[in-house]
Amino acid sequence: MLTIERLSINEKLNEALSHIDEQGRFLSLTIDVHSINSIDYFASRTDLKGERFYWSSANGEITFVGLGYANQFYSTDSAERYQTIEQALEDQKQQMVHLQDEQITGTGAVYFGGFSFFNERHHSEWHDFPVNQFVLPKRLLTVKNDEQYLSLNLWIEPSDSLDDVSTMIQAELDQINAVQPIEKNTMNFTQINDELTYDQWESLINNAVEEITDGKLDKVVLAREVEALFEEQIPVEQVLNALLEQQERSYIFVMENNNQAFIGATPERLVEVNRGELQSACLAGTTSRGQTVDEDEWKALELLKDDKNLEEHQYVVKMIKDSVSPLCDTLSIPSQPMIRKLSKIQHLFTPVSGSLKESVTIFDALKALHPTPALGGEPRQEAMNFIQRNEPLERGWYAAPIGWIDEELNGEFAVAIRSALLTGHKARLFAGCGIVSDSDPKAEYDETNLKFSPMLGALGGYIDDHE
Numbered sequence: 001m002l003t004i005e006r007l008s009i010n011e012k013l014n015e016a017l018s019h020i021d022e023q024g025r026f027l028s029l030t031i032d033v034h035s036i037n038s039i040d041y042f043a044s045r046t047d048l049k050g051e052r053f054y055w056s057s058a059n060g061e062i063t064f065v066g067l068g069y070a071n072q073f074y075s076t077d078s079a080e081r082y083q084t085i086e087q088a089l090e091d092q093k094q095q096m097v098h099l100q101d102e103q104i105t106g107t108g109a110v111y112f113g114g115f116s117f118f119n120e121r122h123h124s125e126w127h128d129f130p131v132n133q134f135v136l137p138k139r140l141l142t143v144k145n146d147e148q149y150l151s152l153n154l155w156i157e158p159s160d161s162l163d164d165v166s167t168m169i170q171a172e173l174d175q176i177n178a179v180q181p182i183e184k185n186t187m188n189f190t191q192i193n194d195e196l197t198y199d200q201w202e203s204l205i206n207n208a209v210e211e212i213t214d215g216k217l218d219k220v221v222l223a224r225e226v227e228a229l230f231e232e233q234i235p236v237e238q239v240l241n242a243l244l245e246q247q248e249r250s251y252i253f254v255m256e257n258n259n260q261a262f263i264g265a266t267p268e269r270l271v272e273v274n275r276g277e278l279q280s281a282c283l284a285g286t287t288s289r290g291q292t293v294d295e296d297e298w299k300a301l302e303l304l305k306d307d308k309n310l311e312e313h314q315y316v317v318k319m320i321k322d323s324v325s326p327l328c329d330t331l332s333i334p335s336q337p338m339i340r341k342l343s344k345i346q347h348l349f350t351p352v353s354g355s356l357k358e359s360v361t362i363f364d365a366l367k368a369l370h371p372t373p374a375l376g377g378e379p380r381q382e383a384m385n386f387i388q389r390n391e392p393l394e395r396g397w398y399a400a401p402i403g404w405i406d407e408e409l410n411g412e413f414a415v416a417i418r419s420a421l422l423t424g425h426k427a428r429l430f431a432g433c434g435i436v437s438d439s440d441p442k443a444e445y446d447e448t449n450l451k452f453s454p455m456l457g458a459l460g461g462y463i464d465d466h467e
């Protein structure tokens with residue numbers, strides 16, 4: 001049974017309440033909790049559907065469940081969107097009253113959110129997702145190693161008494177105590193539609209290869225989309241649970257907004273900042289897993305010496321190096337890629353780590369890094385123009401940064417690939433691949449099919465290769 005230590009906490013609460021001025025303020029407090037399962041907690045509040053998020057990092061070090069949005073932040077459709085959000089979070093910090101003197105990274109006022117792929121908004125499918133959005137959850141469960149914390153970000157009116165606030169806190173703890181294990185259901189889509197015929201794909205890729213051969217571009221990442229239709233409303237918690245069971249070494253994320261949910265299992269870290277230490281990753285170049293241990297190893301070795309995949313990868317390494325170097329005092333990037341193995345896929349992978357210069361924040365790193373040539377291309381602007389003119393889908397938040405930030409500006413963002421937008425009965429899945437001079441349309445098509453597999457698996461099915 002969880003109860004708050006009334007005596008000690010009441011003193012602190014009293015002190016905190018004395019800082020609530022006449023307009024009211026947010027009060028942020030964090031409580032140690034025990035043995036609460038994150039997926040069960042997420043699934044326990046279907047009444048808050050549309051205002052929930054989930055995140056677990058690829059290395060398993062941190063998991064967040066956010067339930068109920070206490071406050072939300074947006075900015076306009078421009079390249080300034082990173083700074084605008086940074087400023088909004090700074091302003092919010094000044095308005096918060098904290099119960100704790102010292103904050104534990106990833107607890108308290110933690111913001112979750114993301115950005116759309118393009119700065120500008122011209123979306124209709126993504127009607128409930130703005131160009132960027134960060135939310136402050138009313139309830140946040142943080143699971144870090146073996147520790148679990150419940151952070152509450154509560155709006156307090158000047159008329160709220162100590163008793164009122166203690167009652168609010170106790171109600172949340174009671175709710176946690178009452179959480180039941182998620183009931184697993186199998187589900188399956190009844191229909192799957194390719195938004196692009198194979199012939200259309202072929203001509204899109206040929207067009208890109210032509211521009212590359214003409215010297216207008218070095219690399220461009222192109223994506224396709226499939227639509228899976230269900231007979232009933234897609235249960236977000238079931239899809240999330242399936243991803244958690246099926247995918248390894250991936251960031252598992254979901255963000256709900258009104259009637260839509262954006263969900264995925266991505267292996268790609270864009271940037272992590274922890275007390276001034278930066279981590280990023282170059283991930284590009286792809287093959288499947290083998291059926292046997294030997295075949296798996298053989299495929300990995302082939303990938304490590306494949307010129308076409310190494311070329312795709314090198315553009316990413318060079319760009320990340322060039323864009324984070326000016327932000328860092330020290331930077332370390334191995335000269336050769338290694339292999340990153342996922343459930344059904346293997347990639348070329350080069351880790352990046354560095355120490356940020358004094359005044360540089362995670363927002364500066366996001367602005368410098370997004371999009372890397374793993375999702376956009378090289379040169380960046382030419383590739384972005386090519387995608388905007390030729391790719392027949394709305395990227396929305398696909399292939400863009402998604403993640404969390406705390407008040408000390410520690411945080412982590414992944415690249416939202418291997419993902420799907422869920423709207424009612426419909427899931428739209430996205431998968432792309434890096435096109436370079438010797439790309440073959442059929443091989444790239446097969447690569448996108450492989451990249452649909454994490455989301456398709458979680459939605460209950462697979463698609464066959466194009467014959």
Ligand SMILES: C=C(O[C@@H]1C=C(C(=O)O)C=C[C@H]1O)C(=O)O
Pocket residue numbers: 221223268283284285286312347374375399417418430431432433434435451
């Ligand atoms: C664009 C995607 O993946 C990216 C493209 C890759 C490639 O072309 O080899 C590999 C990893 C990702 O950086 C996707 O999964 O949608």
Ligand SMILES: [Mg+2]
Pocket residue numbers: 284285286312433434447
């Ligand atoms: Mg590729």
